[in-house]
Amino acid sequence: MNDxxxxxxxxxxxxxxxxKSGRWIVPGLGLFQGLMVAGRNMFESYYKKERMTTIQxxxxxxxxxxxxxxxxxxxxxxxxVAGLRCTACSICENECPPKCIYIVLDRDENGKSLKRPKVFxxxxxxxxxxxxxxxxxxxDSIYMDGEYELSNDDRFSGLLLGLDRLSKSAEYHMQLRxxxxxxxxxxxxxxxxxxxAAQAAKEAKAKADKEAKEKAxxxxxxxxxxxxxxx
Amino acid sequence: xxxxxxxxxxxPPVTLENLPLLPKNLVEFLLGWVGAPEWLVYAGGIxxxxxxxxxxxxxxxxxxxxxxxxxxxxxxxxxxPNRAGWFGIFQPVADGIKMLTKEDIVPAKAEWLLHLAAPxxxxxxxxxxxxxxxYGCEWTPVPLELGLLFFFATGTLTEIAVFMAGWASGSKFPxxxxxxxxxxMVSYELPLVISALGVIMVTGSLSLPDIVGKQGGYHLGFIxxxxxxxPWGLSAGIIFYIASIAExxxxxxxxxxxxxxxxxxxxxxxxxxxxxxFFMGEYLGLFAIAGLGITLxxxxxxxxxxGLGFVPSWIWFFAKLAVVIMSYLWIRGTFPxxxxxxxxxxxxxxxxxxxxxxxPAAGIWTLLRAxxxxxxxxxxxxxxxxxxxxxxxxxxNRCLAPATRKYTFAE
Amino acid sequence: MLPLLILSPLILLAALGAVWKARPVxxxxxxxxxxxxxxxxxxxxxxxxxxxxxxxxxxGAVAILIVFxxxxxxxxxxxxxxxxxxxxxxxxxxxxxxxxxxLFISLIRANPPEPAASDAPSATLQQFGEKLFTTxxxxxxxxxxxxxxxxxxxxLFARGVQxxxxxxxxxxxxxxxx
Numbered sequence: 001m002n003d004x005x006x007x008x009x010x011x012x013x014x015x016x017x018x019x020k021s022g023r024w025i026v027p028g029l030g031l032f033q034g035l036m037v038a039g040r041n042m043f044e045s046y047y048k049k050e051r052m053t054t055i056q057x058x059x060x061x062x063x064x065x066x067x068x069x070x071x072x073x074x075x076x077x078x079x080x081v082a083g084l085r086c087t088a089c090s091i092c093e094n095e096c097p098p099k100c101i102y103i104v105l106d107r108d109e110n111g112k113s114l115k116r117p118k119v120f121x122x123x124x125x126x127x128x129x130x131x132x133x134x135x136x137x138x139x140d141s142i143y144m145d146g147e148y149e150l151s152n153d154d155r156f157s158g159l160l161l162g163l164d165r166l167s168k169s170a171e172y173h174m175q176l177r178x179x180x181x182x183x184x185x186x187x188x189x190x191x192x193x194x195x196x197a198a199q200a201a202k203e204a205k206a207k208a209d210k211e212a213k214e215k216a217x218x219x220x221x222x223x224x225x226x227x228x229x230x231x
Numbered sequence: 232x233x234x235x236x237x238x239x240x241x242x243p244p245v246t247l248e249n250l251p252l253l254p255k256n257l258v259e260f261l262l263g264w265v266g267a268p269e270w271l272v273y274a275g276g277i278x279x280x281x282x283x284x285x286x287x288x289x290x291x292x293x294x295x296x297x298x299x300x301x302x303x304x305x306x307x308x309x310x311x312p313n314r315a316g317w318f319g320i321f322q323p324v325a326d327g328i329k330m331l332t333k334e335d336i337v338p339a340k341a342e343w344l345l346h347l348a349a350p351x352x353x354x355x356x357x358x359x360x361x362x363x364x365x366y367g368c369e370w371t372p373v374p375l376e377l378g379l380l381f382f383f384a385t386g387t388l389t390e391i392a393v394f395m396a397g398w399a400s401g402s403k404f405p406x407x408x409x410x411x412x413x414x415x416m417v418s419y420e421l422p423l424v425i426s427a428l429g430v431i432m433v434t435g436s437l438s439l440p441d442i443v444g445k446q447g448g449y450h451l452g453f454i455x456x457x458x459x460x461x462p463w464g465l466s467a468g469i470i471f472y473i474a475s476i477a478e479x480x481x482x483x484x485x486x487x488x489x490x491x492x493x494x495x496x497x498x499x500x501x502x503x504x505x506x507x508x509f510f511m512g513e514y515l516g517l518f519a520i521a522g523l524g525i526t527l528x529x530x531x532x533x534x535x536x537x538g539l540g541f542v543p544s545w546i547w548f549f550a551k552l553a554v555v556i557m558s559y560l561w562i563r564g565t566f567p568x569x570x571x572x573x574x575x576x577x578x579x580x581x582x583x584x585x586x587x588x589x590x591p592a593a594g595i596w597t598l599l600r601a602x603x604x605x606x607x608x609x610x611x612x613x614x615x616x617x618x619x620x621x622x623x624x625x626x627x628n629r630c631l632a633p634a635t636r637k638y639t640f641a642e
Numbered sequence: 643m644l645p646l647l648i649l650s651p652l653i654l655l656a657a658l659g660a661v662w663k664a665r666p667v668x669x670x671x672x673x674x675x676x677x678x679x680x681x682x683x684x685x686x687x688x689x690x691x692x693x694x695x696x697x698x699x700x701x702g703a704v705a706i707l708i709v710f711x712x713x714x715x716x717x718x719x720x721x722x723x724x725x726x727x728x729x730x731x732x733x734x735x736x737x738x739x740x741x742x743x744x745l746f747i748s749l750i751r752a753n754p755p756e757p758a759a760s761d762a763p764s765a766t767l768q769q770f771g772e773k774l775f776t777t778x779x780x781x782x783x784x785x786x787x788x789x790x791x792x793x794x795x796x797x798l799f800a801r802g803v804q805x806x807x808x809x810x811x812x813x814x815x816x817x818x819x820x
Contacts (some may be wrong), residue, residue: 027624031566038565042305054309343672377767380694387702391674394709398667410713417706437767 057142066177069131070100071124074166075173081116084167085141088117090135092142100126101133120166124150125159140184146176233510247543251321252286255279280372284361290427292514293323299560306564327505338401341500350501350508356385357515361559364522367439367532367545378439379431382523383424386478389516390416393487393497396509400500409494411571412480412487418578419477419484420427426467426474427584429459429593430527439523452631453537457530463592468528471587475520479577480513481559483566511581522548529555581623588619621622645686661734664722673792674705691767778819 045051055062072092077083088105104119131144145168152158174181242260244252258279262272297319300309312319337343363378365371375381390413397409434442448456458464477484487496498509525531529551532544539547569577592612599608653676660672664675677700684693774782 027620035561038306038561040300041308042564045305051308052310056310066263117406130343375690377690377694377773380691380698384694384697384702387698387706390706391671391701391709394706394713395671398713406716408712410710413706413710413713417703420702435768 037149042113043143049080064146064148066179069129070144070148071127071129071145071150071161072122072133072166073145073168073172075141075143075166075170077170080167080169084116085139086117086120087115087139087141088113088120088231089138091136091138093138094101097130097132098128100124100128117163120163121204122166123159124161125155143173143180165173248545249369249546251283251370251503253369254283257419265532281362283451284372284505287360288361288515288518289356289511290513291518295329295514295518295556296326296510297322302557302560306561306589320545330504330507330537335503335505336500338500340401342399342401342633345499347505348564349392349396349399350482350505350512352395353389354515356388356392357519360519361515361522362386363439363445364519364526365531366522366548367543371440372443374440375438377437379427379437379442379523382439383420383427384517386420386520392512396501397497402500404499405497408487408499412497415480415484415487415571415574415578416479417476418575419582422470422578422586423474423478425529425583426470426589427523429463429467429589432590433458433593433597438561439526439531443526443533446530447533449537455527455530455533455535459530461596462609462616463589463596466585466592466616467589469528470582470589471524471528475524475581476559476562477574479517479520482563483569486568486571486574500546517553517556517559521552521559524550525555565589580626583620584614584619584623588616592616645683649679649683650685664725665799666725667709670705670708670712673708674701677701677705691770709773735786 041051074084074086074193076085081211086173090105093099093101093103100123102119102121102123103117106114106118108114129144134143150159170181170185174185243249243252243256248254255276258275262275267275280600297312300322301319304311312322315322315325337346360382362373362501362641363371363375363381365374393412394409394418398413400406409551430442434445436442446455446457450456450460454460475536480487488498489496498506501509525548532548534542534547592615595615596608596612599605599611599630656672656676656679660676661670663669663672674727681693681696681701682692706790
């Protein structure tokens with residue numbers, strides 16, 4: 001029962017172990033120790049941080065952990081419109097369990113898809129914060145946000161967040177979840193570099209092919225000229 | 232025709248010492264100067280005196296409600312109310328406005344007359360009792376010859392008011408709460424009165440200014456001759472202190488009003504200003520009984536050290552009152568609530584025997600010291616007080632072991 | 643004279659209400675009021691010690707005892723119904739009329755002494771205490787012994803009825819005190 005490994009190791013209040021049963025209980029000692037604990041609490045709360053754990057909301061806010069998730073947000077790279085990563089593929093809309101996402105694809109005048117959403121609405125009174133939309137997105141565009149001050153006095157349209165409320169920058173994502181965001185950014189950068197390297201290799205190969213072809217054509221030209229001269 | 236003690240001849244000089252008497256003197260002088268009949272001047276003086284006492288203690292009550300919340304908060308690792316002004320100084324005003332604007336709900340099963348009379352009746356005894364305590368060497372609002380008896384008589388009126396509150400509400404929580412509250416108050420009134428008996432015996436008078444006057448002077452030049460600094464006085468003082476916490480229904484004896492136990496006990500069916508009156512009655516009762524404890528054991532308005540006589544005596548009284556009230560708050564923030572059977576057992580088995588032992592101890596002490604055997608007095612009274620305490624501790628240690636329980640199940 | 647004139651009707655009204663009211667709680671509270679008014683009467687005629695002791699003992703102990711027993715037993719409607727029956731009135735008259743007759747006859751026959759001219763009480767507290775503990779000491783001691791015996795007997799009786807003590811094991815079928 002008095003196993004020290006099971007006791008919480010808080011250093012603030014260390015009371016002596018209670019006396020074993022059958023021993024003499026010194027009258028009043030426990031009362032005195034309790035009074036001293038309370039007195040220490042009171043005096044040290046003025047200058048010690050661990051004894052004053054109150055956070056004065058709304059002037060101060062409690063720090064939220066990176067694992068906290070609330071409602072989703074859409075990530076953009078540099079420009080909120082052009083840099084929006086979302087391509088309106090509607091995978092998140094189909095996978096959402098309570099069906100809180102509504103997407104309308106943006107098409108140009110010919111009907112060809114522009115690979116970005118015209119309308120992207122999330123009803124946060126329906127959203128159950130499960131995070132499935134963030135798990136299934138192939139374009140690193142939808143993530144779970146940590147904002148909790150979303151109170152509104154309009155039950156219906158006030159809780160329907162559109163593209164303007166949902167688009168947040170990649171720097172915000174980095175600030176919110178540094179590990180995940182840096183992993184995503186590294187991966188995207190590596191992908192881009194690989195793509196650029198593949199592009200460069202392809203261009204180099206095309207250039208080399210072209211040069212080889214020109215060289216072959218030049219050699220063939222030279223060969224035919226030499227043959228014409230010797231005949 | 233009775234001759235009334237009225238001061239119409241000249242206005243007494245205003246010193247720091249009789250500053251609290253200023254309203255009374257001013258009213259009497261003005262009324263006498265205007266030419267009012269003698270009974271009107273007397274009545275004006277009475278009203279001014281009562282107004283001073285009530286005004287001082289109601290503002291002290293407002294201040295205490297804030298100080299209590301902030302102190303308890305600091306003990307509990309949090310800030311108290313700090314939104315209603317700089318450091319929450321207007322919180323009592325906000326509380327008052329809230330209480331006044333709440334709807335006054337009277338249950339349908341309640342008897343409205345008793346329901347209304349109970350909070351009124353519970354505020355009256357503490358205010359009456361506050362009138363007899365000597366606050367300064369010139370300031371006792373009503374210097375009665377039987378002041379101590381008057382004090383205890385008003386305490387009994389509180390119990391009737393608690394019963395009325397509990398019964399008139401007509402529901403089970405108030406009735407249970409009233410039953411427990413009355414039994415607690417009656418049980419702890421005995422140690423209270425018996426520990427005061429020792430003081431009365433030593434002083435030879437029931438008059439509170441006399442009791443304070445007897446505690447003047449200093450032993451060895453710097454130890455005040457207060458009753459607390461004698462063996463029987465220490466014992467009686469501790470008993471009085473604990474009994475006063477129980478009489479005022481404060482933690483750890485606040486079973487009648489503990490929220491997790493019985494909602495609010497006898498105050499459950501009250502809302503709005505009636506609840507504020509209960510609150511006020513409890514706090515004013517706390518002031519009254521703390522004031523009495525200071526008068527009986529801590530020397531009232533006597534200064535603690537010989538050289539500090541220039542400070543007005545009522546400042547010493549209120550300083551001691553502040554220290555005692557802070558100790559009540561400290562105890563409230565530290566200890567858990569006791570159960571009703573623990574409470575009763577403590578009162579009847581521990582407090583009353585110890586209180587009864589202090590009476591012969593006080594008598595023996597005074598007798599031996601009056602005949603010049605100072606050291607012998609110490610040698611006799613200290614074991615006389617310590618020995619029963621040790622015996623009671625042994626008995627308690629045996630009682631505290633949990634009894635073996637035998638459970639019988641239905642066959 | 644004035645306090646007597648004002649207080650006597652009030653005392654009589656409260657006492658009448660205490661015996662006439664059917665509901666036990668109202669009757670008990672009116673009894674407490676009667677006793678408090680009698681204490682006020684004592685204070686008004688100058689017997690301060692007796693008045694305050696009357697308050698402390700009668701209102702603070704006797705009335706509380708009655709009220710507490712009402713809280714524990716909680717008499718319901720049958721108590722009101724019993725007190726409204728004519729047979730209860732007959733019982734009351736049989737008990738009170740002889741007592742009232744004796745009091746009335748003794749009051750008429752007594753010769754009261756001339757009232758004292760002074761308005762201050764003739765005995766101070768000191769003299770009162772000395773008289774009580776020297777001349778009437780045997781009475782005081784006897785009453786004290788009787789009360790102590792009653793207290794010890796009540797404690798033993800309560801212990802024996804409930805069967806709860808620290809040495810006996812707790813039986814789960816028995817009920818605990820409130």
